[in-house]
Amino acid sequence: MSSDRLIYLPLGGAGEIGMNCYVFGYGPEDKERLILVDLGVTFPDMDGSPGVDLIMPDISWLEQRKDRLEAIFITHAHEDHVGAVGHLYERLGAPVHARAFTANIARGKLAEYGLSDKVVRTTSAWPETVQAGPFSVGFLPISHSIPESSGLVIDTPAGRVIHTGDFKLDKSPIVGEAYDPDLWGSVAKDGVKALICDSTNVFTPVAGRSESSIGSEIEALVEEASGMVVATTFASNVARVKTLAEAGERAGRSICLMGRAMRRMIEASITTGVLSDFPKVVPVEDARSIPRENLMLLVTGSQGERRAASAQLANGKYNGITLKEGDLFLFSSKTIPGNERGVIRIMNQFSQMGVDVVDDSAGRYHVSGHANRPDLVEMHKLVHAEMVIPMHGEHRHLREHAKLAQSNGYTSTIAVNGTMLDLTGHAPKVCGFVETGRTYLDGSVKIGAMDGIVRDRIRMALNGHILVTLILDEDNEALGDPWCELRGLAETGTSNAPLVDCLEEDLSQFIGRADRKTMMDDDKLETALKKAVRQTAQSEIGKKPEVTVVISRLVA
Template sequence: MSDRLIYLPLGGSGEIGMNAYVYGYGQQDKERLILVDIGVAFSDMETSPGVDLIFADIRWLEENKNRLEAVFITHGHEDHIGAVGHYWAKLGVPVYARTFTANLARHKMADRGQPEEVIRTVSAWPEVTEAGPFKVGFLPVSHSIPESAALVIDSPAGRVIHSGDFKLDETPLVGEPFDPELWKDVSREGVKALICDSTNVFSPHEGRSEAAVGPEIEALVKGAPNMVVATTFASNVARVKTLAEAGQRAGRSICLMGRAMRRMIEAAITTGVLKDFPKVISPEDAASIPRENLMLLVTGSQGEHRAASAQLARGKYNGITLKEGDLFLFSSKTIPGNEKGVIRIINQLSEIGVDVVDDSSGKYHVSGHANRPDLLRLHDIVNPQMVIPNHGEHRHLREHAKLANEAGRASIVAVNGTMLDLTGDAPKVTGFVETGRVYLDGGVQIGSMDGIVRDRLRMAMNGHVTVNVLLDEDDEPLGEAWVELKGLPEMGRSDAPLMDVLEEDLTQFLGRAGAKTLRDDDKLEGELRRIARNTSRDEIGKKPEVTVIVSRLS
């Protein structure tokens, strides 16, 4: 049996978030493996209420961890690095990253009580790391966080380039510029497959440089008569610096608010990727600065409930209160799915009288992902034998595959769990593995199919009834049934309290139930649940979730 080169996305293909991609080389079902990225996605109240984080389901990788050589992290965004501290103990292999990303990864390992020394710092291309049959190099690329990298993955079957998240920015201000000559040189001897970011495949115009937003932001800040607050992705160190410099040039004191933003800036300064960052003041000192001389840089650009932006919109944060005539700038793009949270904050700010500026004009934010013309340019530079779209919803992957096919390059859509064989002249589906989601719920990991979140959603949609009954030693009811209601209206269609109607129907059932039913807990609970749901349906048009508690005197 001949050796083969495989690619298997476990997260990040068919969705945006929780990236996790497996590459393997060797005989079928014996391939030596590497994992590229191990990220998270974020929950929302509609689909995963109460959940803290969402991880890719890596059970297949756990089952085959004796074949796993290493993990490689392309950059420090949460959807690529966020699960490293949570999942490392299940994998137990070295984790390789560049200096800035490694710094963030060590913090995540420490936060979870995991050994920091397993995070190994590597230099950029042409340095390579050997991992079983693979040689892996970090190829610098511009993105919205410093030291982002594509991966050059060499195997006996040929060279693969995993693009990671990227844009073609030759003046990114912080981090390395895109170097087309370097990419041409890396691709000169032939590239079997380009595994490529698809996020902005529907954006028809060439991407703009980070350098383009600085003058626009500076003009906006200079023209503001009162306090200015700006929010962006905490990890977009270049944008945070641009905002801070604009405020400094406008004669304002700069204050960072939000743990994530402070940690990112500290990591960037410590690792040397960020230099000459403007002096900042503490929130305590900011409270005494005249409003017209103050600029706050805050977390919460995606509407996060606990972040600084949301707390300022609700009233006060760190002693600072917004007032009518202040300016609030969203120097960021709203990630699909986060619109409601962002709009809620905008409306709360509007009620205060704060003037809100978002990115609808395109002046104050540039994306960290390559637009359609930029993807085509990279295809031409790399000239791969095949293009495999990743990092996008299904519609993004499909459109990206069409672009590649139209240019005569083999391409295929591979969503999570689809294993591709890249050995031949074109990608070929060679199998499927079970994938899904794992939720971090408080301090516990739960499966998406465990029913916990499903029950939580049902209670949120339908309310809850607790039914209590008491039986004596002879299995006869003692008194009436009594109920407790949660999330249900007090009055029903019969113009009587819902609680009274339920208790009446349940007590009537107890009075006519046979001895066999009263002796059998399961049967009794089932009947009481059925009556509670049916009565609720008749009274309020809903069938709530029902918990039955049967107590017996011994």
């Protein structure tokens, strides 16, 4: 009997939405040959990761085993699936396989960091396959909100695995391939061991709508507008951008794309042949001189991103264009949970300008790119795998998806990031746990979630900061009183005296009564000064700030 096993290990995307990163392995225990599916990012928020630019999976476990990594496969070109390729590729070094559109985007990611784009290999759709050690992998077309999205057919000596990637069951998606149940059924007809399945919309009880269903609604909205029309959506949703542009063109408006990501996606679509009939666009320099009623801007920033075009327009002016009373701003997108505050801020800024803001609260101008609950049931039945493993979702999504699969007679279990499953038998079995976390891109450097940098930043934001400076002479006597500098704290407290005066007075009294042993030991002195500062601050303003102590000693 073979001792080889088939394993599945999510390092990102399971227990969260975004930052997708999934490992499959086959071989003897702890000697498996490995492949990686997707290498994505998620985005920071000011509450939990202030100042951070991007968040990526912690790939330390995989990096330690990179000599066993055969290849990386990217299912599609959304940032949460391909966004970390440029940042993390050098730590892994395996060839990257993707279809043409996704490969184009991945090469751009590598080029940004001066890496060779030759490591990205373009692969055609199923039935073409890539041999990667014991795995044979093919890209199975499926509709989503970006061109050339694919599930993966992963053949192993232990059986066939289908990894859906992100998907929806759309038979008329406008751009990209339609959902083809016959194709998927033919791949599944000889038996599938495991279906690794998207869980994002498991709580949405109605079947998903086609991308083609919203075009008439958008056209009517644009046609009725009297001022300038501005619309935002996910830059990667090329079909939606095309629908918006065509609506503007039919209304007699010139179309202008604003935002690097949107221009990049359209250019990639045209370059790879995904898009051939996009309406003519005008450069922003020309857009400034076009009458408002004849202009439509398609802009980035549907999620409230502070540096994107939407936010810049909301702040007053962007590329010489200003919105005015009577203009229309359309959010043709769904707000991702966690981004509501930024989106609402932009909406209010536009409202104060007199701009009419239209969102998708009524479901008229946006459809999701993910399968809803009835669509998941259809996928389960079509593939009819021995086991269903939910992925890409928060814990509540994974749990509900597992319950849904079990209710329809399929074996299922929850595997959050770091949970290794053995898929070799007839039911998934937990066979280990791996330390997982996050890697932050902070400016131009990468830091670990446990390095304490972001933690300290949060503490300073919550509690303020005080710098204490003390100079000591050769005899360990203070040269003058300690002095303090405050950041992010109230200037006066309960005593109505300046807080800095209270702090410096209390520190002077402490220095006056400190014993010689304390004054000679920098560590003890620093600890005591920090304690004294926090006690005074707590008494005066009800906070215990972060404290930095600088002790300078004169040497004879």
